[in-house]
Every structure is written in structure tokens, then in C-alpha cells.
Amino acid sequence: MPEFSRDDAQFRSQIRDWLAENCPAEMQGRGSHDGFSESDICWGGKRFKFTSDAQRAWMENAAAAGLTVPTWPVEYGGAGLSRAQQKIWMAELARIGAKLPLQSFGIWMLGPALLAFGTEEQKRHFLPQIARGEIRWCQGYSEPGAGSDLASVQTRGEDRGDHWLVNGQKIWTSYADQADWIFALVRTDREAPKHLGISFMLIDMESAGVSTRPIRLISGKSPFCETFFDNVEVPKSYGAGIPAIVGEVNRGWDVAKHLLTHEREMIGSGSRGPLGGRSVGKLLNDDESVAADPVLRAEAMRYEVDAMAVGLTLERYKDMAGAGVPIGNASSMLKYQGTELNKRGYELLMALGGSDAVEWDSPHGELASEWLRTKANSIEGGTSEVMLDIIAKRVLELPAK
Amino acid sequence: MESLILNEDETMLRDAARGFLDAAAPVSAFRKVRDAGSGFDRGLWAEMAQMGWAGVLVPEEHGGADMGHRAAGILAGEMGVTLAASPFISTAVIAATTLRERAGAQGARAADALKGIASGELIYALAIDEGPKFAPERVAMAAAPAGNGYALSGRKGFVAEGAAADRLLVLARTGGAPGEAEGLTLFDIEAGRAGIARERIDSVDGRDFARFAFDGVEATGDDVVGEPGGGLEALRTGLRAGQAALAAELGGLSAGAFAMTAGYLKERKQFGRLIGTFQALQHRAAHMWSEIEVTASAIANAGRMLDARPDEAEVAVSLAKARATDTAKLVVSEGVQMHGGIGMTDEFDMGFYMKRARVGAEWLGDYTYHAAIVARARGF
Numbered sequence A: 001m002p003e004f005s006r007d008d009a010q011f012r013s014q015i016r017d018w019l020a021e022n023c024p025a026e027m028q029g030r031g032s033h034d035g036f037s038e039s040d041i042c043w044g045g046k047r048f049k050f051t052s053d054a055q056r057a058w059m060e061n062a063a064a065a066g067l068t069v070p071t072w073p074v075e076y077g078g079a080g081l082s083r084a085q086q087k088i089w090m091a092e093l094a095r096i097g098a099k100l101p102l103q104s105f106g107i108w109m110l111g112p113a114l115l116a117f118g119t120e121e122q123k124r125h126f127l128p129q130i131a132r133g134e135i136r137w138c139q140g141y142s143e144p145g146a147g148s149d150l151a152s153v154q155t156r157g158e159d160r161g162d163h164w165l166v167n168g169q170k171i172w173t174s175y176a177d178q179a180d181w182i183f184a185l186v187r188t189d190r191e192a193p194k195h196l197g198i199s200f201m202l203i204d205m206e207s208a209g210v211s212t213r214p215i216r217l218i219s220g221k222s223p224f225c226e227t228f229f230d231n232v233e234v235p236k237s238y239g240a241g242i243p244a245i246v247g248e249v250n251r252g253w254d255v256a257k258h259l260l261t262h263e264r265e266m267i268g269s270g271s272r273g274p275l276g277g278r279s280v281g282k283l284l285n286d287d288e289s290v291a292a293d294p295v296l297r298a299e300a301m302r303y304e305v306d307a308m309a310v311g312l313t314l315e316r317y318k319d320m321a322g323a324g325v326p327i328g329n330a331s332s333m334l335k336y337q338g339t340e341l342n343k344r345g346y347e348l349l350m351a352l353g354g355s356d357a358v359e360w361d362s363p364h365g366e367l368a369s370e371w372l373r374t375k376a377n378s379i380e381g382g383t384s385e386v387m388l389d390i391i392a393k394r395v396l397e398l399p400a401k
Numbered sequence B: 001m002e003s004l005i006l007n008e009d010e011t012m013l014r015d016a017a018r019g020f021l022d023a024a025a026p027v028s029a030f031r032k033v034r035d036a037g038s039g040f041d042r043g044l045w046a047e048m049a050q051m052g053w054a055g056v057l058v059p060e061e062h063g064g065a066d067m068g069h070r071a072a073g074i075l076a077g078e079m080g081v082t083l084a085a086s087p088f089i090s091t092a093v094i095a096a097t098t099l100r101e102r103a104g105a106q107g108a109r110a111a112d113a114l115k116g117i118a119s120g121e122l123i124y125a126l127a128i129d130e131g132p133k134f135a136p137e138r139v140a141m142a143a144a145p146a147g148n149g150y151a152l153s154g155r156k157g158f159v160a161e162g163a164a165a166d167r168l169l170v171l172a173r174t175g176g177a178p179g180e181a182e183g184l185t186l187f188d189i190e191a192g193r194a195g196i197a198r199e200r201i202d203s204v205d206g207r208d209f210a211r212f213a214f215d216g217v218e219a220t221g222d223d224v225v226g227e228p229g230g231g232l233e234a235l236r237t238g239l240r241a242g243q244a245a246l247a248a249e250l251g252g253l254s255a256g257a258f259a260m261t262a263g264y265l266k267e268r269k270q271f272g273r274l275i276g277t278f279q280a281l282q283h284r285a286a287h288m289w290s291e292i293e294v295t296a297s298a299i300a301n302a303g304r305m306l307d308a309r310p311d312e313a314e315v316a317v318s319l320a321k322a323r324a325t326d327t328a329k330l331v332v333s334e335g336v337q338m339h340g341g342i343g344m345t346d347e348f349d350m351g352f353y354m355k356r357a358r359v360g361a362e363w364l365g366d367y368t369y370h371a372a373i374v375a376r377a378r379g380f
Helices: A008-022 A052-062 A083-096 A105-117 A120-131 A252-269 A280-286 A292-323 A328-358 A367-374 A386-397 B006-024 B027-036 B041-051 B068-084 B088-100 B107-117 B230-267 B281-308 B315-345 B350-362 B366-376
Strands: A139-142 A156-159 A161-173 A181-187 A199-203 A209-217 A224-235 B124-127 B144-148 B149-160 B167-173 B185-188 B196-201 B211-219
Touching: A008 A083, A008 A292, A008 A328, A008 B144, A008 B167, A008 B366, A052 B027, A083 A292, A105 A120, A105 A139, A105 A252, A120 B107, A139 A161, A156 A181, A161 A181, A161 A199, A161 A209, A199 A252, A280 A328, A280 B107, A292 A328, A292 B281, A292 B366, A328 A386, A328 B281, A386 B211, A386 B281, B006 B041, B006 B068, B027 B068, B027 B350, B068 B088, B068 B230, B068 B281, B088 B107, B088 B124, B088 B167, B088 B230, B107 B350, B124 B149, B144 B167, B149 B167, B149 B185, B167 B230, B185 B211, B185 B230, B196 B230, B230 B350, B281 B315, B315 B350, B315 B366
Parallel strands: A139 A181, B124 B167
Antiparallel strands: A156 A161, A161 A224, A181 A199, A209 A224, B144 B149, B149 B211, B167 B185, B196 B211
């Protein structure tokens, strides 16, 4: 495990040296512009099949240095980097065109929730497994009857002494069929008001009674599943000081809310750059009849102006977070702006691509499938309408009645 | 790169500016200026100069506070919140930025001008426009050779602070043809020079604008700022600084108009309920706020780029001006609509915001002008 300097300039040169030694050449020069596909992402987990030895080596080398989760504390598998150092790390990755060594819901969502709400033993048990890419997590939030109204979840966990007996159904569980564990919102008190009877429960997907079924989407892809719990016995404890529930029993809504703000920042920021690395200008210039269309040009101009401004807003909010200014409900603004912009961008790309773009396998790659996928951006993680509600009520403090 | 959020000094500057303007230049003060037809309040400008605002971009050796473009943006933004009228952008930003680059080469004269700007005694105006749209390359005003110098003839319109200006920065043509960037020369001349006729414009925003007719106005080589034929070059940074400050003013204007509207949603009752409880209005208010936030980032970035890399600031500045123009239009339109009938009355302040937003949209380049610069940088 390298000792990283606290000095930014020294740190940058350390990272450069470390990358030269540890990032395989095959994993460099893979900027988002060319040949990007979802299969390039290293998700980790027991069932994950590396696309190459280089992909495996890149993940393992990064994990050994704590750089799969650079800002997490060293004792939990991270590198303990500051926000400023993380920025440098990301910039250096971009400089050599390297992808993140590991991405997962464990890193984006469960990890931050455990860091904020977990017991010391829970952190020491679960976080390093996430950092090393050993366990892939999925998120069990939405249900058929609980979408925007998430707090009305009905999946129930009955107290059976040494275990919880879980029954119910989750939906829109991303990659549940490939996940090892699930963090789920489970109703553990049916008498309490709806926000106060939910627990945040960690469940092994290999438990008897858990099953999944992929959902085919309009994009032709199946990134989401239905997940069923049929008399699943979830032990109350996975070891001394490692309860199956994160935070207090029946106070899972607090954890869920905290985690949703992380999810919203993530969806708002887009994990692979705007428009999958495509250039509006290039599509516009590639065809004469497209380039000569004044209305398309005007739409493209407006898109570029807004895209740059939203990008700067993400940067500004990162600067705020880095300076310790709480972002809180403003993450709803980032999610709203980011997802609406992304949808607009893909509509524009489809219009620029014209009839070429309506083929599943087109000169623009899987553009049509990606375009259709973006329609979920403003639904998942809280709809745009819910985001506007949150801004109106929590940020602007407009009256409820 | 520098952070996009305010540091401690900048936060103090903003709070001090806000405190001062709330007391000395609330919107009610602008109403008096509007009613009097005076364009701006010279007493207020003198006070601003006392606090170092007029010299915000003037080097300390010439009597300024030299606080940089981020600071200028903060001040312009706070003035926008209360619609404080002043020659800040034309004099303290555009002229000061343009002339400070000359203080070395064109020595004493530029130094004197900077001293006058910082003290608040000298008011500068920028005369470029000749048609309804900002387009420096289209300038036709002739600066024909005459004797050892030039004779300027032609017309200028939409000159901010033109009525009060002591001196003018005038863009005129010493060569080339309208539509060409070459052959433009920048002159720095007193507004009362023989052959200049000045006429006040009755602008909807109640601010100081004037149009000028030049009839064989004599200018010497000493009056040229920068090189003959290098007028756009000489103006480049000053113009960008002005556009960034105007974007910041429009950002502040948006915040001010939005605060009024959000406040109204919390107090106005119809159908027995506060209108702010209606989801149709809540969502529009939330959308407006989020647009203001996004625009604020572009404005902060423009100031940051002007301070750190002025030669590469063009796109950042145009992005800020385009976004600020668009956001201000949204906020003032929704502001009037959400206020209902009272928003249409002159007695109520919202109309001032709407009219200033429209004038600000046109001054120094409209949305399309600046969006096209962004698009060019993005390859089309």
C-alpha cells in the first residue's frame, strides 16, 4: 500500500508513477469517445467475468492501493484521499484514458450509507469486500406499489427471534441477477407511520427463497430485474457487532434518504461523460443536409450552452462538498438538471443521426438503445416531478397548506 | 483551477456589498432615479468609489483596489439584485480593463484616466453599436486620415452611460469594409469634443443610454488605444470583462426577481389557500431556482477564467452571458405571471426587473451572438 503525500503536487507525481507501473497498457487510451460499451465496466462480484487479464490486473492493483474507493478511510479498504486529491486522481485517469478500475452500487451507494450509519464491525466486514470487488451489491428499493411514493414499501420482515422472515417483491432492481447481496428497504413495523416502520436490511442473494427475473425494456436491454422474497430467513446478525440491519431497526428511511442523495448526485453526473462521449458538433457536420438545417443548429447550440453550464454546476457543487458545505436537498436540482439535459441531448443526437439512427445497430453504435434508456433517467432514483417537489418544499420552503 | 465557490474574502465582499446596497440603493432608490430620468445617482457612485468599487479593476499604483474579475462579478451581481444603477460596467469594468493594458505602453495618459476612474470622477462609455444588434465587425463609422490624425464621421447608438459620459471609447474604421474584423481602430476621446452631437435615449429600463452623431470629429494618434487597425484586439479583454460583469448583473437580477416571486407565493391567498401550495406553481418555481443555480455556475466560471487565463476566457464569458440572458428572461416572465395583475402595475417593482433584463439581454451581445461563440468552440 503506497503512502500518498499530502502535498498536491507531490501527490500528482506519485499517482503518475503509480499509474505507469500499475495500469496495464491495454487499459489505457480507452477514452469514452471510442468503442465505449457497458461491457467495458468492471463491476466485480463473484459472478463477474473479466473481459481480459488486463481488466482483472487493473482492478486488483487499484484495490491493493485503496484506489478503487480512493476517499474511503484506509482501514476500510480505501486510500484516504481528500476531495482535492480525488480530483487529481480522476484527472490523471482521464489524462491516460483509463477507466475506473471498479464501479459498483457498493461503491456508489451502500458504502457511503455504511460509512454514515454502520457499526464499526459492519464497516470492517462489508467495506473491504466492496473495495476489493469481491461482493457485488444491488439495491432493493422500489416495489410494484411503491415507486415515487417509496416510503409505502410493503415487503415485510417479521421478527422470528434469531432471524427476520422476509416476504415480498422488489422491482427495478438493477443487475439483481448478477448481484451477490442486496440492500433492501423492508417493513419491520406495520403499525407505525409509513416512514417509521422501515428497516435498511442487508440480504445474501443466495439465501433460500430469493429469486430474480430480468425485465426487458423498450431499449431491448434488461438491466433491471424483479426480485422476489419468499419466506427468506435473514439472520439478525452476521457476526459479533454485524447486524443485518444498518442503523436502527425501523429507522431505515433515514439511511434510504441519505443514500438517495448520493444516487441523485451520481445519476445527475452521469458515470461515463455526457452523451456517451459523442460529439454533437461531429454529428452535425458529418452530413450536409443536417449541417444546413437551421433549426437543428439552433437546438444544438442551446444544448451545448446548457450542457456546459450543467457541467460547471456539477463542478461547483463538488467544490462545495469539498469545502464542507452541506449540499442536502440541492442534489435534487443536480439530478433534475442532469437527467433532463441527458434526455434532451439524446433526442438531439437521434435527430442529427436521422434515419441512420433508428437502426438498433447503426453507424452511431447502439445510439437508439441508449436514447431509449435515457427515458428512465428522469424516473429512476426519484422522478423529475419528485425532484421539483423536494426543491419546492425543502429548498424554497414553499407552503404545504 | 481555482474553486467555483466564494472564498472567505469574496464572501466578506459580497456581504458588505449586500449590506451597503440594501441600505443605500434598494429598488425604491432606483425608482427615484427612473422618475427623475437621471440614469443613475452620482452621489451613490461617489460612495461606491469611496469603497473601492470604481477601482475594482484599477491597479493599486493608479489608485485602484485591483480585486480582479471575480470580485467585479460579485459587485455587479449584488447591484443586479437591487437594480442599483451605476456606470460600474462601462467605466469600472470595460474602460478600466481596456486602459490598464495601455498604462505601460501609453503611459501617462492611461494612468491619468485610470486614476480618474478609480476616484469615481471620470465616467467612460463604450460606443460600438450602429444597428439594432451588437456586431463590432459591422462597424461603419469612418475614421478617415486628416492632417496628422483622423476625422471621425458616423453614428453610434445604444451607448450605456452615454448621457453622463466624460469620455468615450469609440470603435471606428480606419480601413477595411463593414463586416470585416480588420481595419477597426479604438479611440479614446472626450465626449464633448467639437463635432459630436449627443442625444439621450429614453430606454425602457430607465437607465442612461445615448446616441451620438459624429461629424468630422478630429482625433490624433494619441487618441488611439492600442494599434491603428487593432481596435478589436485592444478591446478584447475589456469587452469580455464587461460581458462577464453584465452576466453577473443579470444573475443577481434573476436572484432578486426570484426572491420577490417566491416571497409572494408564500403570502398571496386565492381560493382560500396560499398560492405557493399549488403544485403547478411549485414546480415552475423549483425549475426557475434550478436554472438560476446552473447559470450561477457559468457566471462564477467566467470570473475565474478572466482572472486565471484571460486569453482563453472567450467561451466561458459567452457561456455566462448566454445563460444569464436566458435565465433572466425566464425569471422575469414567470415573476410577472405569478404575481398576476399586480405584476403588471408600474407601482410594483417586478416590471423594473423585466425591463432591465430585456435591455441587458441586448447590450454587449444577445443570446444568439454568445451561443454561436460557444457552438464554434464545440466545433460547429
